[in-house]
Every structure is written in C-alpha cells, then in structure tokens.
Amino acid sequence: MxxxxxxxxxxxxxxxxxxxxxxxxxxxxxxxxxxxxxxxxxxxxxxxxxxxxxxxxxxxxxxxxxxxxxxxxxxxxxxxxxxxxGHHRQTMRPAQGMSPVGPSEPFPWLVEVRRRGIDARFTLLEVEVLPEPPARIVEALQLADGQRAVLGHLLLTFDGKPAALIKVYFAYDIVDGTLITGRRLIRGGIPSLLSHLGYPALRCVDLVTAQTPTQEQNTILRLPETVPLLRTFRVAYSTGDRPVIVTDAVEAAHLFELQYEFSPASPR
Structure with missing residues (x-):
C-alpha cells in the first residue's frame, strides 16, 4: 500500500x-x-x-x-x-525527389534547391555489385537467396560543401546493363530511369532516425562537433508492391529539415 x-x-x-x-x-x-x-x-x-x-x-x-x-x-x-x-536549415520535401521527368529534363529536386540560390550537385563516388548484400537490404528488397544487388555511393554538396552521403541499392536484375551499372549519373534522377524501365515508384516508406556520425562520415561531411546526422532509410515500391530501390542517406542535421505532407488514414 x-x-x-x-x-x-x-x-x-x-x-x-x-x-x-x-x-x-x-x-x-x-x-x-x-x-x-x-x-x-x-x-x-x-x-x-x-x-x-x-x-x-x-x-x-x-x-x-x-x-x-x-x-x-x-x-x-x-x-x-x-x-x-543567418539563414535556417534548408527545408527538403522528400516526395518531390521521387517524381519522374523526361529523359532530357533535370532532376526536379535539384531544380528546386537551385532556385533557392544553392548550387546543389551529386557526385557519383562508386558503383559496386554485391554478391552478398547486407541482411537489411535483402529484407527490404525481398531478394531471394543468392540474388545480387547493386550499390551506388553518392555525395551531395551545397555550394561545394559536403551535405549528405547517399547509398542507393537495387536488385541486380532490374538495373543490369543500364546507366546505373555503367557508373554514370542519370539526368532526371533515378526515379525517371526506373519509370522508363517499367518500375515507377508508386509508394515510399521512410524511416528517419538521428545518430552520431562514424569516423568516415564525420571526415567526409566535415561535421561540426555539435552536430548529429539525420538518417533516412527509404524503400520505394512499384507495381505489385514490389520493392525496387532502397535509399540509405545520412545528412548533416545542421543543413536539413524534412517536410512530410499527408492526410489522415481512413478508418478500416
């Protein structure tokens, strides 16, 4: 008592x-x-x-x-x-980054950021084929035993300064022989290429967390000592609810804020 x-x-x-x-x-x-x-x-x-x-x-x-x-x-x-x-963090709207455009048009997300006076650029650091993808990627892409994945490493810069490190994963059978495995940046962005290949992104699920940077992330992104990372783990689904791309991005938290817009789910 x-x-x-x-x-x-x-x-x-x-x-x-x-x-x-x-x-x-x-x-x-x-x-x-x-x-x-x-x-x-x-x-x-x-x-x-x-x-x-x-x-x-x-x-x-x-x-x-x-x-x-x-x-x-x-x-x-x-x-x-x-x-x-001075200025505040840049507000990013993740949904805009998944909109496909024509093959000769620029990536709409970059266009939006540049309209704000920021010279935003992607640099392709590396592309590799993974015979044994990480378990989390196998689960997210629903890969069968022994199925390979392709990993692309990208660096995003704002006015020449590192802002985000991005890992993009695909099932090998989807992108084999495309510009992705050809180790080239894609005008219009990856969503446009996937749409052209018959795998439009129809639904995305984001998991956003905060974390302290690894030594490698801290070195590449040149982070201030007081700043954590935002980490966005995104799975995009296409026709038949097939997962077609996983994006694992770490972003300098002092440069970004993420804006999501949605309507309340209908009761079941």
Whole structure:
C-alpha cells in the first residue's frame, strides 16, 4: 500500500539530472533553439557583452558557443565583429525527389534547391555489385537467396560543401546493363530511369532516425562537433508492391529539415 509520503514523491516525478555537458555546449544548444524556433529571427546581431550578461558566462565560453553556431551555418560574422543570425536549415520535401521527368529534363529536386540560390550537385563516388548484400537490404528488397544487388555511393554538396552521403541499392536484375551499372549519373534522377524501365515508384516508406556520425562520415561531411546526422532509410515500391530501390542517406542535421505532407488514414 502506497503511503501519503510515497504518493507525494511519485507526484513530484523523478529527480532532475543536471546537464553534464560543458557550458559552451549547453549555451550552443539554448541559442540554437532560440534561432530555430524563431525567437531570435534572422538579422539579429548576437553581441558578446549582452550574451555574457544574460547567460552568466565568461567571454571565452560565449565565443566558443557562437563559433559552434557559425560552424552550423546559423550565424555569420557581422561588420562590427559580432555575429548575426543567418539563414535556417534548408527545408527538403522528400516526395518531390521521387517524381519522374523526361529523359532530357533535370532532376526536379535539384531544380528546386537551385532556385533557392544553392548550387546543389551529386557526385557519383562508386558503383559496386554485391554478391552478398547486407541482411537489411535483402529484407527490404525481398531478394531471394543468392540474388545480387547493386550499390551506388553518392555525395551531395551545397555550394561545394559536403551535405549528405547517399547509398542507393537495387536488385541486380532490374538495373543490369543500364546507366546505373555503367557508373554514370542519370539526368532526371533515378526515379525517371526506373519509370522508363517499367518500375515507377508508386509508394515510399521512410524511416528517419538521428545518430552520431562514424569516423568516415564525420571526415567526409566535415561535421561540426555539435552536430548529429539525420538518417533516412527509404524503400520505394512499384507495381505489385514490389520493392525496387532502397535509399540509405545520412545528412548533416545542421543543413536539413524534412517536410512530410499527408492526410489522415481512413478508418478500416
């Protein structure tokens, strides 16, 4: 039987654990939230003296926090030597990246990003045939025993700076002899090629998670020390609900936010 004293303890909830991060990381996190929430709008000048007084921190700590925000492209140097709040993350709409276009038309996702003044480019790093694909890919593509897969490695850059590493997997029988195994980038994007081959993407399932980067990911993407990765694991299905492509992308979280639009499911 719960005593009155125990009931009061339960109502109070678990004891709070103090934030163990270094002070400059805590300040970075709080200022980042103010910027991304709109509390501190673009164009606001962040002055060292004001921040040290408001936050109760020394100048060195505030300087390190502001440097973190600059590395995340949330602030930029101001004419008077202070920092000014800059642009926010780029909003990406994943559904637009699956729309096929004609063979001579550019990839619509790249067109949208370039309209925002960003020089976005894909670089094909490597293409390889996998005699024994990873178990997760075998399951996602519903591959039979001994069935091979093709893996393409892509690097996405914004204005020449690394933004995302993308792995794209296909069943070998679908793409054998195409531009994909020919190790060439595809004008119009992979969805256009799949549609041309008779495998249009009709349904996609995304699994989005956050994680700390591996050493390789950190090196290639040149990530600030305070930034995690967004990971989007997507399976695209075609006619007969056959899975035709798996995309496993890791994206620098300080550069992206993902926007999904959907309607509530009808009751069954």
């Amino acid at each position: 719960t005593t009155a004293h125990e009931a009061m303890d339960l109502a109070a909830g678990p004891p709070e654990t103090p934030d163990q991060r270094p002070m400059h990381e805590r300040i970075t996190a709080d200022l980042r939230e103010e910027i991304l929430s709109g509390t501190t709008p673009p164009g606001t000048v962040l002055r060292h003296a004001d921040l040290t007084q408001r936050l109760g921190a020394d100048d060195t700590t505030v300087h390190r926090a502001l440097r973190n925000l600059q590395d995340e492209h949330l602030t930029a140097p101001h004419a008077d030597g202070e920092m000014v709040v």
